[in-house]
Amino acid sequence: MEKIIDIIDSIAHEKGLPPESAKEAFKTAVIQTAKRVICENCDFEVEIDEKHKHYNLYQKITVVENGDPRLVDEPDKYISLEEAKELDPDVELGDELTSEVNLEDYGRSAAAALYHEIEYHIQRFVEEQMFNKYKAMIGTIVNGPVTRVDSEQNTYIEIDEVRAVLPKRNRIKGESFRVGDTIKGILRYVGIDKKFGIHLEISRTMPKFLEELLRQEVPEIADGLVVIEKSARIPGERAKVALTATSPRVDPVGATVGVRGVRINAVSQELHGENIDCIEYSPIPEIFVARALSPAIISSVKIEEDKAIVTLPSDQKSKAIGKSGINIRLASMLTGYQIELNEIASTSAPSAEGGTEEEAQINPDALKALFGE
Structure with missing residues (x-):
């Protein structure tokens, strides 16, 4: 030869x-x-x-x-x-x-x-x-046109020369796709089969998908001026993102939200209308838990091992819990603590000298000053 x-x-x-x-x-x-x-x-x-x-x-x-x-x-x-x-x-x-x-x-x-x-x-x-090419892409966003939707609502997408699948379990609740639609997802898994070749699985429900969308939409995150410390999602409903800035001249929350919310709204639209709360991360657990329960105003937080005991006025309890418990669930997912709420009676003007510890309302900024951040 x-x-x-x-x-x-x-x-x-x-x-x-x-x-x-x-x-x-x-x-x-x-x-x-x-x-x-x-x-x-x-x-x-x-x-x-x-x-x-x-x-x-x-x-x-x-x-x-x-x-x-x-x-x-x-x-x-x-x-x-x-x-x-x-x-x-x-x-x-x-x-x-x-x-x-x-x-x-x-x-x-x-x-x-x-x-x-x-x-x-x-x-x-x-x-x-x-296989090695796509394995290196795990955790990044991929996109492509829908080629088929089967009877079990699994969606098949063409990514370059390979077909990927978006299983129904990895799809945001309420979403539906048709052949010809172009969709995005995070590459979750890459496998190889002797009979069928390369197998890709993508997801739209992972917190990592939210983080990568923010990285694409917010230049400060892409450039490393703003860092996503943690994130938590209930896909299609609500999410919380904890942010820090590497420069004192950058407001991490403001940069991520954008002017009139244009940046965060673009991400929310991609996530089927998912509401996204941006908070500033703190390495101090008490402050972090208090911020994670926003928009509720917290009086105090006490950490006991993996539990956070939160004291708050009675009129703030519903805000802390959120609709169907979604706010407190996300706060727990974000912080890693099991959150327990203790109510105190609401007071219009707590006394700095005569009031008890339970009566004093401490907002997150006061906690920040208290713990020296």
Whole structure:
């Protein structure tokens, strides 16, 4: 097979493979073909002659003692020391002798087998390269047109040369898609199947999707001036995002919300109208919990292991809980604490000297000053 290397280089260019990967695939294909048409249990090796643009196939035979039973069981794989000495006087037990083999001597069946093996192994290398490409993209946003929606409402999307699936469980409640729609999602999982090839799964419900949308929409986040510390979502309903700024000249909440809410509204629209609360993160748990329960005004917060005991006026309790408990659930998800609410009677003007600790209302800014942030 003269000039076979030119053919392999051409295939590598067409498939977008590194030339060395294509050559390794070719070597594997030649060895597998030799095992199929010459000797299944024999050992072969392939050497590529770059200068003359062709390959050499060698069969390896191991030298064993005279009378070794393997000489009878596998005569193509082993040679006796006595016979080996006739070929090479310096040979020793355990050495490997090689003899060149030409697949062309085995007719058209060998050529056909080699063609199919090359096709198979090149395809495996292509799939492996694609797998590594998409695996590196896990956690990033991908988009593409909808090609099919099955009876179970799983949505199939074409992303470059691969088909991805958006399962119904990963879809925001209330969303529906039709063939031809272009949708975005976070790449959640990449798998490979011998029968079906590359398998991608995307999601629109992960908090990471919200974070990546904000990174695309808010230049300060993309540039690292604003950092998303934590986020929590109840997909399609409400979300909370905790933000910090790396520069004192940047307001993390204001930069993320944008003028008249234009930035946060663009993200909300992509998330099927999901309301997004932006708060400033604090490393002090008490302050962080108080801010997470916004818009409720909190009197005090006490941390006991994984529980946050929150004291607040009775007229703030409904705000802290939120509709169907959504606000307190998100605050708990965001902070990592189980939140317990304790009511106190509302007072219009608490006394700084005579009031009890339970009567004093401390807003988040007061807590900030109290803990020295």
